[in-house]
Amino acid sequence: MPKISDKKPASISRSASGSRSGESAGTARRAAGVACAFVSVIVDIASRALTEPFTYAVDDAAVNEIEIGSTVLVEFGRRLAVGYVIAIAEQPQGLPDGGAVEGRSVKTIRSVLARRSFSAISADIARWMAREYVASTSECLRLFLPPGRSARLSRAADGTYVLEQPRVSEVCDRWVSLTERGRRFEPPARASRQRQLIQALSCGPVTTRELAALYTSMSATVRALERRGLVSVEQRRVWRGCDQETTLSSASGLAPETLTGAQVAALKAIGRAVSAGRGDVVLIDGVTGSGKTEVYLSAIEPVLEAGRSACVLVPEISLTAQTVGRFRSRFGATVAVFHSRLSAGERLDQWDRVRDGTARVVVGARSALFCPFSDLGIIIIDEEHEQSYKQGSNPRYHAREVAAAMAARYGCALVLGSATPSAESLMRCREKGYANRSWLRVTMPDRPGFAQLPNITIADLRREFRSGGRSIFSRPLAAALERVAERGEKAVLLHNRRGFAPFLMCRECGCVPTCRHCSTALTYHERTHTLECHTCSTVYRIRAYPDQNARCPRCNSPYLAKMGLGTQQVEDALHALLPCDVEIIRMDADSTRGRDGHKRLLERFDAARCSVLLGTQMIAKGLDFPEVTLAGVINADYALKMPDFRARERAFDLLEQVAGRAGRGENPGEVIIQTYLPDDPVIRAVAAHDRSIFSEHDLRVRAEALYPPFVRLVNIVCQGREEKSVRACADLVANALRRAISEESCGEPGHVPADTTHTLSPDPMSGPIVVGPASCVIERAHDRFRFHIVIKCPLGYHISRIIAATLSRIGSRSGISVTVDVDAYDLM
Numbered sequence: 001m002p003k004i005s006d007k008k009p010a011s012i013s014r015s016a017s018g019s020r021s022g023e024s025a026g027t028a029r030r031a032a033g034v035a036c037a038f039v040s041v042i043v044d045i046a047s048r049a050l051t052e053p054f055t056y057a058v059d060d061a062a063v064n065e066i067e068i069g070s071t072v073l074v075e076f077g078r079r080l081a082v083g084y085v086i087a088i089a090e091q092p093q094g095l096p097d098g099g100a101v102e103g104r105s106v107k108t109i110r111s112v113l114a115r116r117s118f119s120a121i122s123a124d125i126a127r128w129m130a131r132e133y134v135a136s137t138s139e140c141l142r143l144f145l146p147p148g149r150s151a152r153l154s155r156a157a158d159g160t161y162v163l164e165q166p167r168v169s170e171v172c173d174r175w176v177s178l179t180e181r182g183r184r185f186e187p188p189a190r191a192s193r194q195r196q197l198i199q200a201l202s203c204g205p206v207t208t209r210e211l212a213a214l215y216t217s218m219s220a221t222v223r224a225l226e227r228r229g230l231v232s233v234e235q236r237r238v239w240r241g242c243d244q245e246t247t248l249s250s251a252s253g254l255a256p257e258t259l260t261g262a263q264v265a266a267l268k269a270i271g272r273a274v275s276a277g278r279g280d281v282v283l284i285d286g287v288t289g290s291g292k293t294e295v296y297l298s299a300i301e302p303v304l305e306a307g308r309s310a311c312v313l314v315p316e317i318s319l320t321a322q323t324v325g326r327f328r329s330r331f332g333a334t335v336a337v338f339h340s341r342l343s344a345g346e347r348l349d350q351w352d353r354v355r356d357g358t359a360r361v362v363v364g365a366r367s368a369l370f371c372p373f374s375d376l377g378i379i380i381i382d383e384e385h386e387q388s389y390k391q392g393s394n395p396r397y398h399a400r401e402v403a404a405a406m407a408a409r410y411g412c413a414l415v416l417g418s419a420t421p422s423a424e425s426l427m428r429c430r431e432k433g434y435a436n437r438s439w440l441r442v443t444m445p446d447r448p449g450f451a452q453l454p455n456i457t458i459a460d461l462r463r464e465f466r467s468g469g470r471s472i473f474s475r476p477l478a479a480a481l482e483r484v485a486e487r488g489e490k491a492v493l494l495h496n497r498r499g500f501a502p503f504l505m506c507r508e509c510g511c512v513p514t515c516r517h518c519s520t521a522l523t524y525h526e527r528t529h530t531l532e533c534h535t536c537s538t539v540y541r542i543r544a545y546p547d548q549n550a551r552c553p554r555c556n557s558p559y560l561a562k563m564g565l566g567t568q569q570v571e572d573a574l575h576a577l578l579p580c581d582v583e584i585i586r587m588d589a590d591s592t593r594g595r596d597g598h599k600r601l602l603e604r605f606d607a608a609r610c611s612v613l614l615g616t617q618m619i620a621k622g623l624d625f626p627e628v629t630l631a632g633v634i635n636a637d638y639a640l641k642m643p644d645f646r647a648r649e650r651a652f653d654l655l656e657q658v659a660g661r662a663g664r665g666e667n668p669g670e671v672i673i674q675t676y677l678p679d680d681p682v683i684r685a686v687a688a689h690d691r692s693i694f695s696e697h698d699l700r701v702r703a704e705a706l707y708p709p710f711v712r713l714v715n716i717v718c719q720g721r722e723e724k725s726v727r728a729c730a731d732l733v734a735n736a737l738r739r740a741i742s743e744e745s746c747g748e749p750g751h752v753p754a755d756t757t758h759t760l761s762p763d764p765m766s767g768p769i770v771v772g773p774a775s776c777v778i779e780r781a782h783d784r785f786r787f788h789i790v791i792k793c794p795l796g797y798h799i800s801r802i803i804a805a806t807l808s809r810i811g812s813r814s815g816i817s818v819t820v821d822v823d824a825y826d827l828m
């Protein structure tokens with residue numbers, strides 16, 4: 001590892017804040033052959049306060065190496081640090097944030113650590129993200145760096161800084177081939193090794209790895225013939241992560257003969273947004289199975305023909321072989337794929353393929369947004385309502401918002417698709433715009449061809465219970481499952497396990513074992529006899545009734561019994577109900593472990609003649625199997641009962657999505673939803689295929705209680721081991737915020753920063769409201785107490801700036817962490 005001595009501290013002048021970084025300055029400098037240059041550097045030190053760049057000089061040695069996007073080593077205060085170049089100019093005054101800096105007081109960068117890995121546009125987006133999400137600019141920029149290759153400094157015991165080697169590297173194969181002379185070469189009769197080698201190469205180049213597998217120890221022979229100029233050895237990059245074959249019948253992306261009228265209309269709207277080049281947004285509000293994926297595929301074609309690239313985001317959960325297969329079969333090797341199951345090396349290789357332009361269609365989860373695109377023509381977000389587009393750790397960005405900011409900067413179109421669009425997106429479309437960009441909604445109300453939306457039956461579990469039904473399956477659902485078995489069709493069955501996860505409860509004293517480190521109830525895993533904490537992953541061994549060793553941890557009673565309903569139990573009930581030639585496939589976190597677990601289960605479901613796919617949320621999304629004629633929901637109620645203002649929207653999305661799996665082919669589909677709450681507006685809306693029954697009710701509630709989409713919501717969580725000091729810190733933060741907000745409104749009434757003005761409906765409030773602090777719903781996690789403050793804030797008000805300034809004024813408290821979540825989704 002290279003060691004770098006820690007020279008005496010250097011004072012580095014700090015530049016004022018700026019906005020745009022121009023690539024043209026660097027290009028001009030090189031064209032003019034100017035040797036001396038200055039750069040704006042974002043220093044990579046974990047601190048929310050470090051959002052602005054610092055100015056450094058570049059000496060002659062480095063001047064030809066340095067570009068926007070380079071990683072450099074710099075002195076920063078008393079230490080060394082890694083930094084990222086976001087702008088270059090001949091004079092400090094020429095830097096977007098320069099001017100205030102005197103040339104001679106500026107430090108010179110130590111060295112260039114890595115070549116360009118992001119563009120000026122990316123740097124601009126990272127700075128926007130840092131401002132918007134109260135994050136440090138370096139943590140936002142790091143999203144754009146090559147996976148596993150970013151430079152890191154660590155401090156050794158003797159005080160020197162050590163540059164850590166990147167964790168991931170490229171892999172090359174060595175290819176051996178015959179040269180012109182080699183082809184004419186006749187090895188001597190006794191040289192059997194040489195003969196073998198020449199023969200192996202006679203049909204074309206072979207890798208040394210293959211040679212080693214075929215013949216042990218061929219390397220000496222290769223070397224010998226190479227020296228004589230008879231064979232040549234060439235390094236070629238291996239592209240990992242490009243070979244995910246699947247046998248799924250529906251993973252083909254063959255274009256249909258004709259597009260539906262709605263598809264044509266949607267494509268026209270997208271075409272207009274692409275050619276407008278302003279970052280306009282098109283929301284495709286299309287029922288399940290209406291052919292949205294086909295619209296995405298057709299919209300990408302002209303973009304590729306124009307030489308530009310496309311980025312397609314899908315929720316992690318639906319990054320299945322089926323979705324990926326459709327894109328690969330339409331666009332071939334130009335597709336790069338990003339999902340969490342890729343190895344670090346595969347990620348790097350996919351990233352490099354995007355950078356060198358071999359891959360121009362990227363399909364991936366939210367982080368795919370940060371690929372090194374050169375000329376982005378379209379960004380597509382499928383299932384745009386999905387909560388997984390919001391990042392749960394710093395920087396807590398929402399992919400939809402980042403994509404919109406990107407689309408504006410790239411001058412490309414943003415396409416959002418969903419059968420259940422988010423309240424936020426629907427509102428922006430009603431207002432016809434947001435943040436100076438046009439938002440247009442197009443609907444696709446029908447399925448193509450003869451496919452119809454399925455018929456929906458609500459099975460009232462109260463009535464079922466009153467008339468003596470005690471089975472997991474109500475009579476209508478049991479009968480429907482039996483019909484599927486008789487006809488040799490397929491069914492999907494949702495068992496929404498969250499909230500129904502089995503837990504243990506003492507029948508005598510009512511004790512429910514909770515985690516020692518967190519305030520969460522523990523999930524019981526029957527097969528391993530363990531209780532597991534889903535917050536901190538602690539595992540406790542335990543025995544449950546009727547095991548003889550079962551004991552309640554509080555009262556020692558043997559009646560520590562299992563409650564709730566596990567997926568395995570539903571699986572057992574299905575086996576009991578259906579004939580044994582019906583294949584039952586269970587898909588949950590346990591059965592999909594491993595890299596291809598998910599894909600293999602779907603392939604089995606696909607290949608079976610008659611089968612039932614039973615699973616958690618993961619079966620609800622995006623699956624397209626035309627033979628599915630029944631979709632069932634074991635219990636719809638959990639989703640409705642969560643203490644969260646978005647719970648009802650999420651419940652509606654989930655039910656609508658599951659229902660959408662049935663009847664996508666020629667045979668009509670049927671949906672049966674079991675519930676104790678048949679009169680709930682969510683259930684009635686799903687049953688009637690009429691979103692407005694639920695959304696009118698839901699929006700009224702949210703408008704009255706001041707919740708999104710009518711306001712923006714920021715959740716600030718303080719955590720620490722000592723309850724009292726955490727509480728005190730939260731009080732301090734809340735009061736400081738209240739003061740800052742009231743000062744702000746006195747100074748300049750109605751002040752709205754220029755880049756966030758838009759035309760949404762009149763604000764229901766005149767200024768931000770700070771609520772709390774209060775204990776979080778999860779009061780304790782990982783042995784740390786949790787308090788939160790919620791800010792409700794009018795749309796268009798730039799609250800992030802005030803939060804950042806307030807927190808940096810307060811400074812950090814030892815042992816207490818403060819996290820800021822702007823546009824929070826998880827308020828627990």
Ligand SMILES: Nc1ncnc2c1ncn2[C@@H]1O[C@H](COP(=O)(O)OP(=O)(O)OP(=O)(O)O)[C@@H](O)[C@H]1O
Nearest residue numbers: 256258259260288289290291292293294448622624
């Ligand atoms: N114009 C068309 N003519 C005939 N079939 C089509 C057409 N467009 C799409 N399809 C077929 O209809 C089915 C549903 O399409 P697709 O999966 O694109 O729908 P979707 O709107 O993305 O659905 P979901 O929201 O449920 O994921 C697919 O099997 C697809 O091949």
Ligand SMILES: [Zn+2]
Nearest residue numbers: 515518533536
């Ligand atoms: Zn725990």
